[in-house]
Amino acid sequence: MNTSIDKLNSNPKPESQKPQWEQDFPIDVEQDNYVARRDFTKFMVLTSFAFVVGQCWIGMENFIRRRRGKPPARAIAMLSQVPVGSALPFAYPGENDPCLLMRRSEAELVAYGQKCTHLSCAVVPKMELGQLLCPCHEGCFDMSNGRPLSGPPRRPLPIITLEVRGGTIYATGVQERTV
């Protein structure tokens, strides 16, 4: 019995000779703090690396978007189809990009993306108030420039640039804005 005494328990090995799992989950507080610090540093380095990759990704997306250029102009409606004080929904530039065309006076034609900048509900034109109202959270946009007036949205609606050629209204581009 004497010769077979297991020395494993009586003599803790130095940290470097322990198996990997024991090094990762040490019993001594100081070593545990060291591992915690090491893990924290590892987390910080990997997170900042992920941020760098994310920034590169955004930059690349921007570059590709710019290379793609402006969407082609498209006829929306005849001028006669939109009487003063009325609004007309249309899709531009893609099928799934709902927009609103509004004729506020004889000369003033405006168009905005219809998705509320808060949570993408469809905004409803209130011609008599000169506002676009989002019914979901009572967000309000100014019809003259698309900027938010009240409610949760903080960013303005994208402007659809328009052109009238020979009685036909054309959408010529989308002006995304952040402020």
Place this chain on the structure above:
Amino acid sequence: MLSETQNFYIVPSRCIGCQACVQACGECDTHKGTPMIHLEFIDRGDSTQTTPVVCMHCENPTCAQVCPADAIKKTADGVVQSARKPRCIACSNCVLACPFGVPKMKSDFELMMKCDMCYDRTSEGKRPMCATVCPSQALFFGTREEIAALRPRSRAVNEFKFGRELVRTKVSMMVPIGATTEHLDVTAAMEATSTARRVQLNVVTDDSEFDVMTASMFDAEGASR
């Protein structure tokens, strides 16, 4: 940080079973109402002898080795701390693994709680709560010289053998100066059948004069507690 010179000595033969240590431990603010010291009857059927059981603070704590949640840690001064509350998953591995039966699972809190030698007190140079109240000085906290002068007929033992494992502890037990080192043949107990209310474990001595001596370690009540 615990003082280098001071240490904990248990003198089981001096214990009178008054429960003062248990009461004092339970009053401590860090674990109010839950005593972390156990008062055990050595052989309840035949004797009134009791002994206080505090954490022995092993050099290489088995409880910490078996903890799957990494909750039990040992500070640089050799004190094995109680389970860290945010980490402990109440799996009771440590309760089963500890050769001294020290950790207890508090299922109300889903937390293992064990003696940490009153780390809040001893790290500031004060004695553990139990050692301050023990009327017969069965629990003694002080220097090796002090205990040697106080108990000249005893010697401190801090190495224990359980089967093939040698466990070296920070806390020492005071045994009669001429006593031989004994250890339990724990593996033999696996084949032994219990008689009546008693589980028998072989005590193997290092000297060949006592080859196999039988001692009762637990009565059935003590074992189930």
